[in-house]
Amino acid sequence: MSGAREVRRVAVLGAGSWGTTFAKVLADAGRDVTLWARRPEVAAAINERRTNPDYLPGIVLPARLSASADPASALEGADAVVFAVPSQTLRSNLAHWRDQLSGGRTLVSLAKGVELGTLKRMSELIVEVAGVLPDQVAVVSGPNLALEIAHGEPTATVIACADHDRAVALQNACATGYFRAYTNTDVIGCELGGAGKNVIALAVGIAAGMGLGDNSRASVITRGLAEISRLGVALGADPLTFAGLAGLGDLVATCSSPLSRNRTFGERLGRGETLAEAERANHGQVAEGVKSCLSICELGERHGVELPIADAVRRVCHEDLAPSSMAKELISRSFKPEYL
Known part of the structure; x- marks a missing residue:
């Protein structure tokens, strides 16, 4: 050894x-x-x-x-x-x-x-x-x-x-x-998969809190995975990592389960609660993704990687963007091929 x-x-x-x-x-x-x-x-x-x-x-x-x-x-x-x-x-x-x-x-x-x-x-x-x-x-x-x-x-x-x-x-x-x-x-890929999924889970929770259905949530999960993968590859990660347990596996669990703090925290935001109200309901604890969205968006900006879902979560959490405006912005982005 x-x-x-x-x-x-x-x-x-x-x-x-x-x-x-x-x-x-x-x-x-x-x-x-x-x-x-x-x-x-x-x-x-x-x-x-x-x-x-x-x-x-x-x-x-x-x-x-x-x-x-x-x-x-x-x-x-x-x-x-x-x-x-x-x-x-x-x-x-x-x-x-x-x-x-x-x-x-x-x-x-x-x-x-x-x-x-x-x-x-x-x-x-x-x-x-x-x-x-x-x-x-x-x-x-x-x-x-x-x-x-x-x-x-x-x-x-x-x-x-x-x-x-x-x-x-x-x-x-x-x-x-x-x-x-x-x-x-691939330490880089595994770490970015773990950090990024908390932010995407907030977005999925927001969609669920707004009453949006499975199609909407599946779309956010899939496009969220694309964001995490783009950032990871830009930092030197193996793209295959994001198709595995530390990428897709962790993302699906965190975005789907009521045991996920980020998912349930996002639901509260989607129902119209403020960050402070969601925090109080969560026994004074802030979900990891609330802070990570700031650093992940900054990391994306530093490396020239577009992260529209993470940025929308950042603005909902820290700039009072309404969840309805977040959904409208994401659905009306310019058309592009899926794998770009």
Whole structure:
């Protein structure tokens, strides 16, 4: 292996729904997992009652999964470190953890977004802040709705890393009877697929909230995939990635499921709620796509890539464009061949 080693012990930093679920997958696969929770009471609930009541109520967590509110304790002896915090907070968290990330261990991002301001993908951010080589960083992306996986429903995902051996080591580390990982070396494509689908899911949710039907939603999904693919190819991604789990697979799940925060947030906007009203209804949480649409549109502008759906979502979220005007603009754009 090119510097990679078997993954036996894993630290997962972030005890939200996806972080806790991925920690459960790793423990079910026979790994020893320590989950870092920002709040001590969450760590205590996991250790004492084997559940995360705030994010996965009713799900019994395996014995090989323990929790700690101390990041140093969680990181001790870990072969791989999984970052499961929101994309826009990853930099500030990494600044606190970076001195404990030495030793050539594999660093894994679950976050799906593009950083505001710098326009960096999460793997680029990790390389910069943690001071590691790019081939030490892997990303996980796919149709991975946390609650379904926590219940043991079958799903597949992609683990992308420039170092194929590291991807294979992680693939083996999370292999269970319900969770199947495929490997890929196209980190750019997998990350842009994961970030872009949140924005497109907002658009699909807006269409649903307006009462538009399946034809409209399918059109947005398909043309949204074309946008994500164009941007990805401009940044050096393999176009085939967007036809796979990290592209189309993740997009369909996020755009279709009521479990998708971005889809349901978009529905509220489509029904006429303001961003603040939708946020309050979402227990004070803003869907990732609300912030990502800003950085993705800026990334498109920087690389000369037209992103009409993402730009329309940006203006609905941040410039008070009415959803009805968004639909009218998109349907009346100039005619062109489909694959341009």
